[in-house]
Amino acid sequence: MRCEVLAVGTELLLGQVVDTNSAWIGEQLAAAGVDCLLQVKVGDNLGRIVRALRDALARADAVVCCGGLGPTPDDITREAIAEVMGVGLETRPELVEVIRGIYAARARSMPESNLRQAQVPAGAEVIPQTRGTAPGLVCPLGDRVIYAVPGVPHEMREMVTRAVLPHLAARAGQRATIRSRTLRTWGIGESALAELVAPRLAALEPAGNPTIAFLASGIEGIKVRITARGAGPDPEYAADALLAAEEAEVRGLLGEAVFGVDDQTMEAAVGVLLAGSERTLAVAESLTGGLIGARLTAVAGASGWFRGGLVSYASDLKRDLLGVVEGPVVSAEAATAMAEGAARLLAADVGLAVTGVAGPTEQDGQPVGTVFVGLAGLGPTSSRRLQLAGGRETIRQLTVVHAGDLLRRALLHAAGSGAGGGGGGGAG
Amino acid sequence: MRCEVLAVGTELLLGQVVDTNSAWIGEQLAAAGVDCLLQVKVGDNLGRIVRALRDALARADAVVCCGGLGPTPDDITREAIAEVMGVGLETRPELVEVIRGIYAARARSMPESNLRQAQVPAGAEVIPQTRGTAPGLVCPLGDRVIYAVPGVPHEMREMVTRAVLPHLAARAGQRATIRSRTLRTWGIGESALAELVAPRLAALEPAGNPTIAFLASGIEGIKVRITARGAGPDPEYAADALLAAEEAEVRGLLGEAVFGVDDQTMEAAVGVLLAGSERTLAVAESLTGGLIGARLTAVAGASGWFRGGLVSYASDLKRDLLGVVEGPVVSAEAATAMAEGAARLLAADVGLAVTGVAGPTEQDGQPVGTVFVGLAGLGPTSSRRLQLAGGRETIRQLTVVHAGDLLRRALLHAAGSGAGGGGGGGAG
Numbered sequence: 001m002r003c004e005v006l007a008v009g010t011e012l013l014l015g016q017v018v019d020t021n022s023a024w025i026g027e028q029l030a031a032a033g034v035d036c037l038l039q040v041k042v043g044d045n046l047g048r049i050v051r052a053l054r055d056a057l058a059r060a061d062a063v064v065c066c067g068g069l070g071p072t073p074d075d076i077t078r079e080a081i082a083e084v085m086g087v088g089l090e091t092r093p094e095l096v097e098v099i100r101g102i103y104a105a106r107a108r109s110m111p112e113s114n115l116r117q118a119q120v121p122a123g124a125e126v127i128p129q130t131r132g133t134a135p136g137l138v139c140p141l142g143d144r145v146i147y148a149v150p151g152v153p154h155e156m157r158e159m160v161t162r163a164v165l166p167h168l169a170a171r172a173g174q175r176a177t178i179r180s181r182t183l184r185t186w187g188i189g190e191s192a193l194a195e196l197v198a199p200r201l202a203a204l205e206p207a208g209n210p211t212i213a214f215l216a217s218g219i220e221g222i223k224v225r226i227t228a229r230g231a232g233p234d235p236e237y238a239a240d241a242l243l244a245a246e247e248a249e250v251r252g253l254l255g256e257a258v259f260g261v262d263d264q265t266m267e268a269a270v271g272v273l274l275a276g277s278e279r280t281l282a283v284a285e286s287l288t289g290g291l292i293g294a295r296l297t298a299v300a301g302a303s304g305w306f307r308g309g310l311v312s313y314a315s316d317l318k319r320d321l322l323g324v325v326e327g328p329v330v331s332a333e334a335a336t337a338m339a340e341g342a343a344r345l346l347a348a349d350v351g352l353a354v355t356g357v358a359g360p361t362e363q364d365g366q367p368v369g370t371v372f373v374g375l376a377g378l379g380p381t382s383s384r385r386l387q388l389a390g391g392r393e394t395i396r397q398l399t400v401v402h403a404g405d406l407l408r409r410a411l412l413h414a415a416g417s418g419a420g421g422g423g424g425g426g427a428g
Numbered sequence: 429m430r431c432e433v434l435a436v437g438t439e440l441l442l443g444q445v446v447d448t449n450s451a452w453i454g455e456q457l458a459a460a461g462v463d464c465l466l467q468v469k470v471g472d473n474l475g476r477i478v479r480a481l482r483d484a485l486a487r488a489d490a491v492v493c494c495g496g497l498g499p500t501p502d503d504i505t506r507e508a509i510a511e512v513m514g515v516g517l518e519t520r521p522e523l524v525e526v527i528r529g530i531y532a533a534r535a536r537s538m539p540e541s542n543l544r545q546a547q548v549p550a551g552a553e554v555i556p557q558t559r560g561t562a563p564g565l566v567c568p569l570g571d572r573v574i575y576a577v578p579g580v581p582h583e584m585r586e587m588v589t590r591a592v593l594p595h596l597a598a599r600a601g602q603r604a605t606i607r608s609r610t611l612r613t614w615g616i617g618e619s620a621l622a623e624l625v626a627p628r629l630a631a632l633e634p635a636g637n638p639t640i641a642f643l644a645s646g647i648e649g650i651k652v653r654i655t656a657r658g659a660g661p662d663p664e665y666a667a668d669a670l671l672a673a674e675e676a677e678v679r680g681l682l683g684e685a686v687f688g689v690d691d692q693t694m695e696a697a698v699g700v701l702l703a704g705s706e707r708t709l710a711v712a713e714s715l716t717g718g719l720i721g722a723r724l725t726a727v728a729g730a731s732g733w734f735r736g737g738l739v740s741y742a743s744d745l746k747r748d749l750l751g752v753v754e755g756p757v758v759s760a761e762a763a764t765a766m767a768e769g770a771a772r773l774l775a776a777d778v779g780l781a782v783t784g785v786a787g788p789t790e791q792d793g794q795p796v797g798t799v800f801v802g803l804a805g806l807g808p809t810s811s812r813r814l815q816l817a818g819g820r821e822t823i824r825q826l827t828v829v830h831a832g833d834l835l836r837r838a839l840l841h842a843a844g845s846g847a848g849g850g851g852g853g854g855a856g
Contacts, residue, residue, distance in 0.1 A: 013464050015455030016643070018448050022469070027443030036441050037476060041450070041467040048465060055483070180444070191499045191539035213472075214500050215439055216580060225444065283739075289725025290718025293739040297717025298821060300788065308745050311711075311721040311737035313730070317774060346745060360728060389534060390559060393726060394582065 001172040002035045002060040006052055008068040008077055009151055010043035021066045021156055030178045032165050033229070034062075044068060049080035057084070057144050062171070064164060067151030069134040071114045077148055081139050082121035084146070089119040095126065095135060102133050127163040131155045138167060145171070179239040180227040182215075183250060184260040186405045190214055190222050196253050197224065200246070210246050219397040221259070221266075224250060259408060266404040267295045273411040274305035274350070279377075281407075282348035283309040284322055284338040286329070287358040287371065291400045307348040312338065318355075321345060328364035330355055332383040335374030343377050350377035354403050359392045369395055373403045378410045429600040430463045430488040434480055436496040436505055437579060438471035449494045449584055460593055461606045462490075472496060477508035485512070485572050490599070492592060495579030497562040499542045505576055509567050510549035512574070517547040523554065523563060530561050555591040559583045566595060573599070607667040608655040610643075611678060612688040614833045618642060618650050624681050625652065628674070638674050647825040649687070649694075652678060687836060694832040695723045701839035702733035702778070707805075709835075710776035711737040712750055712766040714757070715786040715799065719828050735776040740766070746783075749773060756792035758783055760811040763802030767811075771804050778805035782831050787820045797823055801831045806838045 005025050011017045022039045029036045038059065042052045049068070056063045068077030082089050095118035103110035117134045120126060127136030127147075132155040137148040147167070149159045185193060194201075194214060201212055210228035226246045230239025251258055259269045274281055283292050293309040296302055310321060318324040322341030324334045334355050343351030356371030357363045369388040375381065386402055388395045433453050439445045450467045457464040466487065470480045477496070484491045496505030510517050523546035531538035545562045548554060555564030555575075560583040565576040575592045577584045613621065622629075622642060629640055638656035654674045658667025679686055687697045702709055711720050721737035724730055738749060746752040750769030752762045762783050771779030784799030785791045797816040803809065812834055816826045 012451070013454045013467060014458045015451035015453070018446065018451045020446050023440065023443035023446045025443070026441045030442045037471060037473070038480070039441060039469040043465060045465075052466070180442070182444070189536065189539065191541040194500050194541065195539055213438065213502060215445070216498060225439070227442075285718070285721075287725075288722065289730070289734075290713070290721025290737055290739065293713075293718025293741070294716065294722050294824075297715075297739075297741060298824070300820070302717070303741060306717075306741050308741040309718055309737075309739035311718065311725075311739070313721070313725060313734050313736040314774075317736050321773070345749070346742075387533075387535060389530075391582075392728065394559075396722075396726070 001033075001062075001168070002037060003029055003062040003064060003168060004056040004060040005029075005036060005039040006049075006056055006063055006065045007039070007041045007151070008044065008049060008065060009041075010045075010074075012041045012067075013043050021151065021153060024153070024157065025064055025066065025160060028160060028165060029168075030180075032169060033177050033235075034168055034172065044074040044076060046076050046080055046083070049077065050083050053080060053084045053146060057141060057146070061144055062168060063144075063146045064160070065146055065148045066156055069117065069136070069148060069150050071111070071116050071133070075116070078116075078119055078121065078137070081124070081137065081146055081148060085121050085123065085139060085141055087122040090122050091115070091118050092120050092126065093118075095120070098129070098135075099133055102129075127159055129155070129159075130162075131158055136163060138163070177230050177235040177239050178227060179230065179236070179243060180225055181243045181247060182262050183224045183226070183247065183254070183258045184221055184262075184264065185224060185254060185257040186221040186259050186266065186401060188222070188254070188257050190216050193222055193224065193254070193257075197250060200249055200253065204246075210242050212246070212250070219394065219401055221401065224254070224258075226250065256409060256412060259405065265295070265299075266401050266408065268299050270404050270408050270411070271296070271299045271302060271305060273408060275301070277411065277414065279349040279411075280305055280307050281350045281352060282307045282342040282346035284318075284342035284351065284353040284374075285309060285311050286313060286318070286338075286355040288354055288396050288399050289313060291396055292352070292354065292403060295400055295404075307346045310342055310345060328366075330357055330364045330366045330370060330372065332372050332374075332385065335372035335383045336376065336381045337374070339374035339376035339383075340381055348377070350407070351375070352403055352407050354399050356386070356395070356399060358395045358399075371395070371399050371402070373399075373406050375406060375410055378414045429461075429490070429596070430465060431457055431490040431492060431596060432484040432488040433457075433464060433467040434477075434484055434491055434493045435467070435469045435579070436472065436477055436493060437469075438473075438502075440469045440495075441471050449579065449581060452581070452585065453492055453494065453588060456588060456593060457596075459606060459608060460597060462596055462600065472502040472504060474504050474508055474511070477505065478511050481508060481512045481574060485569060485574070489572055490596060491572075491574045492588070493574055493576045494584055497545065497564070497576060497578050499539070499544050499561070503544070506544075506547055506549065506565070509552070509565065509574055509576060513549050513551065513567060513569055515550040518550050519543070519546050520548050520554065521546075523548070526557070526563075527561055530557075555587055557583070557587075558590075559586055564591060566591070605658050605663040605667055606655060607658065607664065607671060608653055609671045609675060610690050611652040611654070611675065611682070611686045612649055612690075612692065613652060613682060613685040614649040614687050614694065614829065616650070616682070616685045621650055621652070621682070621685075625678060628677055628681065632674075638670050640674070640678070647822065647829060649829065652682070654678065684837060684840060687833065693723070693727070694829050694836065696727050698832050698836050698839070699724070699727045699730060699733060701836060703729070705839065705842065707777040707839075708733055708735050709778045709780060710735045710770040710774035712746075712770035712779065712781040712802075713737060713739050714741060714746070714766075714783040716782055716824050716827050717741060719824055720780070720782065720831060723828055723832075735774045738770055738773060756794075758785055758792045758794045758798060758800065760800050760802075760813065763800035763811045764804065764809045765802070767802035767804035768809055776805070778835070779803070780831060780835050782827050784814070784816075784823070784827060786823045786827075799823070799827050799830070801827075801834055803834060803838055806842045
C-alpha cells in the first residue's frame with residue numbers, strides 16, 4: 001500500500017507558510033504501516049494540480065491532497081480532482097444546508113461564494129466537516145483513490161484521523177504498524193558513531209526489521225533512530241518490543257554518549273540528574289550571554305535545582321563579582337574561578353562557567369571558537385578547553401550543549417548528593 | 429527560468445523532521461525572480477532520487493537538491509546525480525585535503541568514511557564548504573543544471589546565498605527582479621495596523637507595484653512587507669527606488685511602532701540606540717532565565733553597551749543581591765528594585781528587569797502570564813505590568829520582546845547620553 005501526499009498552495013512554494021501538514025500526514029501514514037515514498041508541494045494552478053495528481057496516481061495507490069478546498073477563487077482542488085476523474089462538479093443540497101447552518105450558528109451572514117464548498121466531483125463521497133466549513137472528499141478512480149482534506153492544520157488532522165486513516169486501513173486489509181524511537185547522542189562524530197553501531201546494522205540487515213538510521217541535527221548532536229515494524233494480533237506491542245530490545249543493544253555500544261530519548265534535551269537530562277542527587281546549580285556565563293540559563297529554565301521544574309546565573313559580559317565584572325584574578329579572561333584559570341565564584345555568589349552546590357571567543361574577532365590572543373568550561377562542586381574544580389567551528393551564534397549554541405554535556409557526565413560519575421548549599425526555591 | 433526543489437531524506441517523509449529548507453529556498457527563488465512551481469520530498473533511496481531528479485529536469489531548467497551529502501551510507505545524493513548525468517564518481521584530491529584539514533583543525537581523528545564527501549560526479553563543479561564538511565555541487569546536464577547542497581539548514585542557507593542564487597541569476601541573464609523589504613512592528617494589532625496602512629493599499633492598488641502584505645509572526649510582532657518589481661536597464665536600482673519611497677510612506681503612518689527592517693531584531697534596535705547615546709545596560713531576569721541577555725549578546729558589538737546580567741531565579745537572590753525587600757517577588761516594587769539593583773551591582777547606566785509567572789502554576793497570588801518590567805536610569809525608575817497569554821515558553825519569549833520594546837521607546841524619548849557609569853568593555 002503506497003500513498004503520496006500532495007500539498008496545494010502557492011504560499012507553500014513562496015515560503016510564506018512552512019508546510020507542516022505533509023510531515024504530520026507522513027508520520028500518521030508510517031504509524032499505520034502505509035508507505036509514503038514521495039511528497040509534493042504545488043501552487044494554486046489548475047493545470048499543475050491536475051498533472052501532479054496524475055503523476056502521483058501513476059506511482060501510488062492513494063493520494064492525500066491537502067489544501068485548496070476553501071471558498072475563495074484560488075481554491076481549485078475540487079475542480080482539479082473532477083478533471084482527473086473525468087467528471088463534472090455537482091452541488092450537493094445537503095452540503096448547502098450544512099454550510100448555511102454553520103453560518104447561522106455563528107450568527108454571521110454567509111457570502112454566497114461559500115457555497116462553492118458544496119460542490120463535489122460526481123461520484124465522490126463526502127467526509128463531513130466538523131470544524132471548518134469545507135467538507136473533505138473521498139474520490140475513487142478505478143482501484144486508486146484521492147482523499148481531499150482542508151489545509152488548515154487542525155481541520156486536516158481531525159479529518160485524516162477520523163476518516164482517511166481508517167479508510168486506508170480498510171483498503172489495505174491489514175493491521176501493521178511502524179514505530180520509532182530516537183536516541184540522542186553527544187560527543188561522537190557521525191561517522192565514528194556509524195562505525196560503533198556497524199555490528200548492529202550488519203545484524204539487522206537480513207531481516208530489515210528494526211532498522212537504524214543516523215540524523216545529524218547540528219547543534220543538537222547526532223540522533224540514532226530505531227524504526228520497527230510490528231504485525232500480528234497486537235502490532236503496537238510487537239513494534240515496541242523490537243524497539244526496546246534494539247535500544248538496549250545500541251545503548252550497550254554507545255554508553256554515556258546517549259544523553260536522551262526522542263524530545264529529551266541536554267538540559268532536561270541535566271535537570272533529572274541534579275534533581276535526583278538533590279544538588280543545586282548556578283552558572284556564570286560570558287560569551288553565551290544567558291543562553292545556558294535560558295535553556296535550563298525552559299525545563300519545567302527548574303526552580304527545584306536552578307539557583308540562578310551571572311552574565312559577566314564585561315571583564316571587570318568577572319573580577320569584581322566572581323573573583324577572577326587579573327590576566328586573560330579567556331583562560332582555564334578564569335573559567336575555574338568563575339565556576340567557583342558562581343557557586344559562592346549564588347549559593348549553589350555546583351557551579352558551571354563558560355568564557356570564550358564567539359567572534360567575530362580574536363580576544364586575549366585566543367582565536368575565534370576558543371572556549372573554556374569550568375566546573376566546581378563535583379570533585380576537584382576542573383576546566384576543559386574547546387575549539388569550536390562556525391559563526392558567532394553557532395559557537396554560542398555549541399558552547400551551551402558542550403557545557404551541559406560536561407556537567408551531565410560529571411553528575412553521572414559523582415557520588416552522593418549535594419551539600420544543601422542552596423537557599424529557598426521559588427522563581428519569580 | 430524555472431527551478432524546482434528536491435528535498436532528500438527519509439526522515440522528512442516520516443515526519444520526524446519538518447522540511448523547512450524547501451520553504452526557505454522557495455522564498456529566496458521568488459525574491460530572485462525565479463519561478464518555483466513544484467517542490468518534492470523523497471527518501472534515501474537511489475532509484476527514487478534518480479527518478480525524482482529526472483522528472484524535475486523534464487519540467488524545470490534547474491533543480492536545487494537538498495540533503496544526502498553527508499558521510500554515512502544513507503547519504504546517496506552524489507551517486508544519484510552521477511547516475512542522472514550518466515557519469516561516474518571521482519575522488520577530488522583537493523577535497524580530501526580540505527576535509528582532512530577540517531578534522532585536523534578540530535583536533536579530531538577522521539574516520540575514513542568521511543572521504544566519501546570528496547567524491548564528485550565527473551564534470552561537476554564544487555561549491556567549497558565553509559561551515560560543514562560536505563561541499564556542494566553544481567552539476568550541468570546539457571542546458572539544465574542540478575545544484576546539490578547539504579541538508580543542515582545553516583550550511584544550506586550559506587551555500588545557496590553564496591553560490592546557487594548568483595549562479596542562477598547569471599544563467600537567467602537577470603532581466604527583471606523582484607525585491608522586498610519588511611518593516612517590523614511591535615505594539616499594534618494586525619487589524620489596527622491594516623487600518624492605518626489602508627490609504628497606501630488604496631493608492632497602490634491601480635499600478636499593483638509595489639504591493640504591501642501583512643505577516644503575523646507571533647512573538648516577533650507583525651511584519652509589513654513591501655514588494656517591488658524592477659525592470660529596465662538596472663532592475664535592482666528600479667526596485668530599490670520603489671521600495672525606499674514606499675518605506676517612507678508606511679513609516680509616516682506607523683511611527684514608532686516600526687522597530688526594525690528585514691532581519692533587524694528588537695535587541696539589535698535597542699543596541700543601536702544604546703550605542704548612539706553612549707549608555708550601558710545591565711539586566712536582572714527571573715522568569716526569562718537569561719533569555720534577555722542571550723538575545724542582546726547575539727547582537728554583534730554588544731560588548732560596547734551590554735555590561736551583563738543577573739539571573740535571580742531563586743527568590744532569595746533577588747533580596748540578597750538586588751535589594752528587593754521582603755514581600756511578593758512578582759510585583760511592581762520587585763521589578764523596580766531589581767532594575768535599580770542590576771544597574772548598581774553591574775555598574776551600568778540603565779537597568780532593565782523582569783519578574784513574572786511563566787507557569788505552569790500561579791505564584792504569589794498572581795495568575796500565569798502576569799509579568800512586571802522594571803526600568804531604571806532613563807528618567808524616574810518605572811514599571812509596567814503585562815498580562816500575557818500562551819504557554820510557558822511563549823510567555824517567556826513575549827516577555828523578552830515586550831521588555832525590549834519598553835526599553836527601545838524609553839531610549840527614543842530620553843535626552844542626552846549615559847552617565848558613564850559602566851566600566852571597561854571586553855566580553856570573554
